[in-house]
Amino acid sequence: MTCPDGSYAPTQEKYVFNDETLAGTHTTIHSAVCGGQPGMTKKPFSLQFVKPLDVPVERFPQYCDGFAHCW
Template identity: 35%
Template sequence: MITISRVMAAAVLAFGTALGAAGPAQADQQVLEGVFTYTQQDGLTGDWDIHPSCVPTVGDLREPLYLPVACRLHVTSFPEVKSGDAVLINGVWAYDTTIADGVICSDGSPLQVVQTIEFDTVTMTGTRTDTHAPGCNGELPATMIKTPFTLAFKGPLNNPVDRYPLICEPGGLRRCF
């Protein structure tokens, strides 16, 4: 009987530890708007201008729902980090850009690089991932470089943004125009 009690206690303890070790539930992402300072772990810094563009989600047609899932963040960046349109994917904002001449080989030919940016607006942290296939006549293997970064609010945009530019009908099919 004591052995069964000990096994049950160990199982409860293990289950409780697993739950306690899990991080907090993913909070809803924010729709950022403004000028943000981008700072990589290696010291690279620059400014991001983020302009949101959203459409109301109609849900069950009673009321428009203003959710981040129906938004796109237009990120204007600095030369080392490419600009793009971030969308909400798997709980984080993300976008990809292709850089045709991301690496210049020793013979002068270009090698394409794909830059993926993912960021969390709750923690204001993210990851920049640069990848390329093997190239340069066998000189370079396939590579993936992940660089963490942080974002910090610097100020508002110079021009105000209408986050929800569409006007939706008050009833019925909730057509937006």
């Protein structure tokens, strides 16, 4: 979150949605930061199917060697 003085404070973000209806809730929680009280907000959202992914779909787009070096 952005404080009135322009600095930033940490938040906890949580997204929960139903995989059948694609409706969900976005929850944001923050402690007593920016000179204010702790708070929590919940906002509904919905996901929409736009189109299938282009073929081919790379399930693992990074190449990793046997030493866990990925690029």
